[in-house]
Amino acid sequence: MTLTRRGFLAWLNGLLAALLQLPAAVGAELSKIRGQIIGRDDPDYELWRKSMVWYLHKPARHPDKIVRAESRDDVIAAVNHARENGLKIATRATGHNPARGCLREGGLLLDTSQMREVDIDADAGTAWVEPGIRSAEFIELTDPLGLAFPAAHTDIVGLGGYLIGGGLGWNMPVWDIACRSIIAADVVLADGRVVRATTDENADLLWAVRGAGPGFFGAVVRYQLRLFPTPKAIVKSKYLVPVERLPEALEELDGLTATRERQLELLAVVGRFGASGKTPAERDLVCAVSAIAFGDSESHAMKLLEPVRQSPVPAMSVAKREEVPMSWAQLYGGNETDFTSPFRTAIHNIWTNDLVGAMTTLGARWQETPPRSPRSFFLSAWGVNPSQDDADSSFTYTGDHYLSWYLMGDEDDQVEPNHAWMDEAVEMLAPYTRGHYPNEINPGRYPDALRACFSPEKWERLGALRAQYDPDAVFHSWLGFS
Numbered sequence: 460m461t462l463t464r465r466g467f468l469a470w471l472n473g474l475l476a477a478l479l480q481l482p483a484a485v486g487a488e489l490s491k492i493r494g495q496i497i498g499r500d501d502p503d504y505e506l507w508r509k510s511m512v513w514y515l516h517k518p519a520r521h522p523d524k525i526v527r528a529e530s531r532d533d534v535i536a537a538v539n540h541a542r543e544n545g546l547k548i549a550t551r552a553t554g555h556n557p558a559r560g561c562l563r564e565g566g567l568l569l570d571t572s573q574m575r576e577v578d579i580d581a582d583a584g585t586a587w588v589e590p591g592i593r594s595a596e597f598i599e600l601t602d603p604l605g606l607a608f609p610a611a612h613t614d615i616v617g618l619g620g621y622l623i624g625g626g627l628g629w630n631m632p633v634w635d636i637a638c639r640s641i642i643a644a645d646v647v648l649a650d651g652r653v654v655r656a657t658t659d660e661n662a663d664l665l666w667a668v669r670g671a672g673p674g675f676f677g678a679v680v681r682y683q684l685r686l687f688p689t690p691k692a693i694v695k696s697k698y699l700v701p702v703e704r705l706p707e708a709l710e711e712l713d714g715l716t717a718t719r720e721r722q723l724e725l726l727a728v729v730g731r732f733g734a735s736g737k738t739p740a741e742r743d744l745v746c747a748v749s750a751i752a753f754g755d756s757e758s759h760a761m762k763l764l765e766p767v768r769q770s771p772v773p774a775m776s777v778a779k780r781e782e783v784p785m786s787w788a789q790l791y792g793g794n795e796t797d798f799t800s801p802f803r804t805a806i807h808n809i810w811t812n813d814l815v816g817a818m819t820t821l822g823a824r825w826q827e828t829p830p831r832s833p834r835s836f837f838l839s840a841w842g843v844n845p846s847q848d849d850a851d852s853s854f855t856y857t858g859d860h861y862l863s864w865y866l867m868g869d870e871d872d873q874v875e876p877n878h879a880w881m882d883e884a885v886e887m888l889a890p891y892t893r894g895h896y897p898n899e900i901n902p903g904r905y906p907d908a909l910r911a912c913f914s915p916e917k918w919e920r921l922g923a924l925r926a927q928y929d930p931d932a933v934f935h936s937w938l939g940f941s
């Protein structure tokens with residue numbers, strides 16, 4: 460083909476126009492955003508970057524842009540901008556995920572923490588929630604309506620990341636993992652479209668939203684949740700058992716779990732708790748056993764607690780608070796471990812069918828080679844898998860009981876030793892491990908653990924859905940996975 464002078468000038472003009480328009484088009488997408496946009500040259504960039512992760516220890520990963528979305532339109536504009544400019548997207552709600560995967564090197568961090576609208580349909584017993592709403596805020600809004608939802612035990616955790624990774628909340632043996640109460644989700648896909656996922660419409664997307672974990676291939680702008688009638692009576696007993704008696708106490712808890720009613724929830728947390736006026740280092744290592752009854756009446760709740768009262772556990776304890784009635788909202792205030800949590804540096808968990816074996820092993824190591832920080836602790840939830848059939852969700856129950864452990868680090872130089880301690884513990888617990896919970900692991904360090912969060916079939920299906928919904932990998936996958 461020969462190009463005439465006129466043709467050449469037209470081509471040149473077109474090229475110049477395209478080049479001139481390019482920044483304008485990019486600016487046009489970004490100018491639609493009502494929320495904040497922070498680039499790497501912003502003088503406050505480092506403050507913004509660090510604020511994205513709730514933990515005190517921040518990873519050295521630097522996104523090129525942070526977009527703090529205020530609406531679904533902001534999310535659409537950010538996704539379009541990122542896709543058109545080759546910026547890979549990492550999503551964030553409230554920054555509590557231990558993998559700290561919302562911070563990636565380069566790309567665009569899409570922060571949905573300011574999207575906090577809640578729309579409750581009390582008659583239908585459902586609610587639409589935006590991802591930035593926090594556990595306590597949601598409880599506060601639903602509680603006066605006589606409705607409840609298994610939000611995170613800790614009030615500050617946002618529903619955005621909590622739900623997409625599963626959601627271990629109260630009354631789990633009855634209400635199940637929270638993500639299985641997601642009825643619908645509005646998702647902004649990589650191509651900028653907003654689609655609704657329900658059991659009738661884009662059902663495979665809903666299946667993925669229910670538990671894909673911190674590496675989902677889209678941005679959820681709203682979840683629709685099924686709510687539950689608030690339990691009529693909640694009564695809690697708590698026992699502090701000295702760690703020397705841990706194996707005995709665990710055997711008792713195992714027996715109680717096997718025979719108890721599902722409305723009785725049993726938890727055991729091992730750490731240096733209790734004894735106010737003392738620092739964690741000065742306190743003894745104890746096992747705090749909590750038995751929480753969700754009854755139809757107070758007398759029913761007391762009856763649910765009877766096997767615990769009659770077990771040897773009360774006699775083993777050095778301190779106890781038995782059969783305290785409390786409201787649903789008060790239940791959220793009773794966590795002794797959480798004020799130290801920003802110091803968490805290494806977190807891991809397993810699903811197991813042998814919690815006695817797993818906790819005895821971990822407990823022995825804890826006493827022989829204690830983690831550096833006395834604030835570290837481990838937590839178990841007994842018999843929380845209410846169902847053998849989890850086919851409706853990507854979340855997978857790989858075992859009946861849950862065990863997680865949290866290593867604190869007051870100083871940066873404790874981070875690596877904690878990781879090394881964790882590596883050894885992970886190996887020691889391998890014989891008891893049936894799988895993992897994706898919201899409380901670091902797949903960057905343990906990619907095999909991420910795979911083991913899902914059955915092989917579900918893992919494969921998630922991969923196929925990612926390829927279908929995000930063929931050009933506009934969204935980041937899990938940390939450690941491309």
Ligand SMILES: Cc1cc2nc3c(=O)[nH]c(=O)nc-3n(C[C@H](O)[C@H](O)[C@H](O)COP(=O)(O)OP(=O)(O)OC[C@H]3O[C@@H](n4cnc5c(N)ncnc54)[C@H](O)[C@@H]3O)c2cc1C
Nearest residue numbers: 551552553554555556612613619620621627673674678679
């Ligand atoms: C103090 C504390 C208490 C906790 N208590 C519990 C508990 O009781 N039960 C429990 O199950 N877990 C608990 N967790 C773990 C918690 O559920 C997870 O860490 C969860 O990922 C946190 O959600 P986030 O929105 O704060 O995290 P973020 O780090 O903001 O998000 C985590 C991931 O979720 C995805 N994500 C976030 N927003 C969106 C969105 N809008 N669209 C699509 N994907 C998104 C992203 O992949 C992101 O990397 C707790 C954690 C802490 C620190």
